[in-house]
Amino acid sequence: MTEAQTLRGRPVNLRHPDKLFINGEWVAPQGGLPAFDIIDSTTEEVFYSVAQAGPQDMDSAIAAARYAFDHTDWPFLDPSVRAEYLRKLAAGLRARSEEMAVYWTRQTGPTFAMAQASMQRVPMAYDFYADLAETYPWVTQAKSSMSNWSAVVAEPIGVVAAIVPWNTPLSLATWKIAPALLTGCTVVLKLPAEAPGELLALTEVAEEIGLPPGVLNVVTGRRGVTEQLVRDPRVNKVGFTGSSEVGKKIAVTASEHLARFTLELGGKSAAVVLDDYDLEKVAAIIAGQEISLTGQNCSSLTRVVVPRAKHDEFAELLGAKFAAVQVGDPFAPDTQMGPVALERQRESILGYIEAGKAEGATLVTGGSRPAHLDRGWFVEPTVFANVDRNATIAQEEIFGPVVSIIPADDEDDAVEIANGTPFGLNSAVFSDDTERAWGIARRLRAGTVGHNGFKVESLLIGFGGVKESGYGREGGEMGVSAYIEPKTVLMDAAPERYK
Structure with missing residues (x-):
């Protein structure tokens, strides 16, 4: 048996591909919709299937994220605590990097060597954002004519809809999930139906490290549930990567309830x-x-x-x-x-x-x-x-x-x-x-x-487009700011910790 045959023949190691991850649990989809078959792009054969979410499932996922943001201490934890979850995610992803490279290669078609290199880089992003917990200006003292002490507080924006395409799903999801979790947001991650494998592995890691219920909810579905997610007024922010055509529609829909959005769209x-x-x-x-x-x-x-x-x-x-x-x-x-x-x-x-x-x-x-x-x-x-x-x-x-x-x-x-x-x-x-x-x-x-080269910096500086290629930036410190709502606080006196 050749090396290629051995790698392709590895069994799918996902524990719950037939379920959705909502409120910290793997649950069966409620709508009775047929599963998605995931096709090997080289052999044209089905190599596993995943659950398809319906409207009830998406509603449950949004409700779980909203509850975790509004009624738990997640948004108020010290950033260093949330940073530790990111470090644990990084460690868990490193342990499964080869497995995830196999999924990506079979689903989307990059060479396995390229997929391995990419999977080994992704955990670096979680570590990078964990490190930012120590240096990001969460509270910035400011001058005011109305108070003796004032500050601008970087607060989490709320419930985030993270929507990613099939070409590089894990890395594109990371640029949304990592800064969102660091800031104290909660997330509904909508997986690409064509290539969910590595993101399901990420979800299993999130469960294993004890990420609190409702903080990360993961569903796979068609366009209808994506539109439902973007349109729901309980969602405060949309992070989307995909075509310019769909991005424009998301901008219009999200604006109906003034949800913020970051769009990384097409290019030429x-x-x-x-x-x-x-x-x-x-x-x-x-x-x-x-x-x-x-x-x-x-x-x-x-x-x-x-x-x-x-x-x-x-x-x-x-x-x-x-x-x-x-x-x-x-x-x-x-x-x-x-x-x-x-x-x-x-x-x-x-x-x-x-x-x-x-x-x-x-x-x-x-x-x-x-x-x-x-x-x-x-x-x-x-x-x-x-x-x-x-x-x-x-x-x-x-x-x-x-x-x-x-x-x-x-x-x-x-x-x-x-x-x-x-x-x-x-x-x-x-x-x-x-x-x-x-x-x-x-x-x-x-x-x-x-x-003098093909150079894209999305870790230390940030990345995004102009014109029809996008709105806002992902990556770097700019990627954190995309999930922040600044709050001005005007105090009669300085809190003890800031004296």
Whole structure:
């Protein structure tokens, strides 16, 4: 038996996939809805099933979170106490990192090596937020003409709806759960029906460490219960990662009862290559970042804007990199790119490829399903050159391994192209001239700009987008502030602890 067969053959170790986690207990769904089958994206076979929540279940989950926030001491614990729960979550996740990497690889298609590395990084975020308990300004003394002593208190915002997609569910949930719990919020986590495995493992860890009832409630359901969760007036904050289309709807719905929201949405990120930078290096970076998650990454650099005089040379270099990618079983050690997560996603990607051809772009390499793979939701790594800046494949998020090369006449034209989509999540500028790179970076309309690489910092600084790519920031200290409601307190005298 090969290593890949051994890993794929590992039994699912989830204790209660047929139940929901509400108010500290695993409970059977009340609505009698059929379970979700979870499909292995490489074999197209069902490898486990999970419970489907109905309206009654979601109502119970929201009620449990509301009660825990309003009627227990959770919001009033010292942050250091809540930080200890985060440290225990981190330890529990480390112990199950390989198991969770197997789930993610089978569900979504990243290589197992990439999945392992990612699962080992996630606990670092829980430790990071635990450390912030000691340094975050929970109480800030302020001057006031109305009192002898005054302060701004960082209080938890309340009940949080955390909604995550199927591409990287554990890490995206972490950017919501960790700061929310640290601040004293309670959470209803809505799992992606297509890829819940690692989040169910997280839930089991939360139960094992004794997280108080109602603080974290976890349900899996379809769009209807998601809308119910966002619309419920008992919910004070929505943290959502997903498409721009759905994000806009969430913003409207949450605003009906003035719930706060943080939205991390779609992207069509551009790499601007200046004429002084090594094209071979750019090609290697673009190929590496695009295949790492089969292009299923909202921050991927999927548009490469190059000087017109260097367009053909770069197209040849990038085409060769993509053509050499080993596509296959993501558990095999020599595989560089696995399948996409879903059959419908593969069909969507292939549809965009046909649109690129129809609109006159030059197909450099790829463009179809790999001939040597008769099962699994695979797509060849694909490069288009001579792409019109307004073409469909240059304007819409494809969410697959497809890169467009767009020629620019000069730096001003390159910036105009880079900024010329509805999105503004990530970007990059490639230049050996720091001053030129800084000047371009300041002009790019994106939440993040990387210099000479695909760079996304979401732990120490924070991450988010502009325009239709999002609202607010996740990660870093900014990620804590997203779950805070500041309260001004005007006192006749200072409390003893602050004297």
